[in-house]
Amino acid sequence: MKLGELEKLVLQYLWQNDSADVKQVFGHFEKTRGGSLNTIQSTLDRLYKKGLLTRHKAGHAFVYQAKVERHELIGQLIKSVTSDFITEDDSSLVAAFSSISKEFNEEQLLKLESLIEQQRLKLGQESK
Template identity: 50%
Template sequence: MYSLKRPYLGELEMAVLEHLWSHGEFDAKGVYSALGKTRGISHNTIQSTLERLFKKKLLARQKISHAYVYQAIVGRDELMGRMIKDVVKTLSKNNSDGMLAAFVDIAARTDEAHLDRLEQLINEYRSNHDNDIPS
């Protein structure tokens, strides 16, 4: 599982994931063609980035002919959830008030509909987990 104890995802790693989420599976040449040329980075840099993402268990790969073909095995929402959980766990030190205030602030700053959506998600969670929540 991705953890803040390891280096966070860099900008290129996120760009590669975004490309694979949007366009499906690719080998290093395909990712290089889509991202590397415009960024002025080498094929080896793209290959190293794919390898790092594979080692972080965010990509799967399959050898086809002489090249690996990579695909994302973690979705955007799941990765975001993992990263948020890691940040909260690292920073909260058993005090989640700041995290809760941050979520409310983010929702409120976006627009009123996001604040309403946050309230709806809380209510849905409560409905589905009535017996799970300690009194």
């Protein structure tokens, strides 16, 4: 899945603001980036069609919310990029994470350890 620059910015905005209609999103980006209401509407619609947003009707407008958490999308993007290079029994992805972990601080490493442990417990429960 590929995301354009504005799509990324809109997702960031919705992660920070929970939900918004096109006028609210446009109001934010009009000040910081410019652009038109139609551009924002098209961007929201594209993100909805990509399955990254949900929407519901409120009056005459749609209100949009992020459908996936930020970390879930990052995981999907990593999987998308790496799937062309890694086979099922290949440990290159683990090696890549090990390589970038050099840039992590102590708190991030502790969080990573905690997430790995949670995943181990989940796998253990599923195999029972």
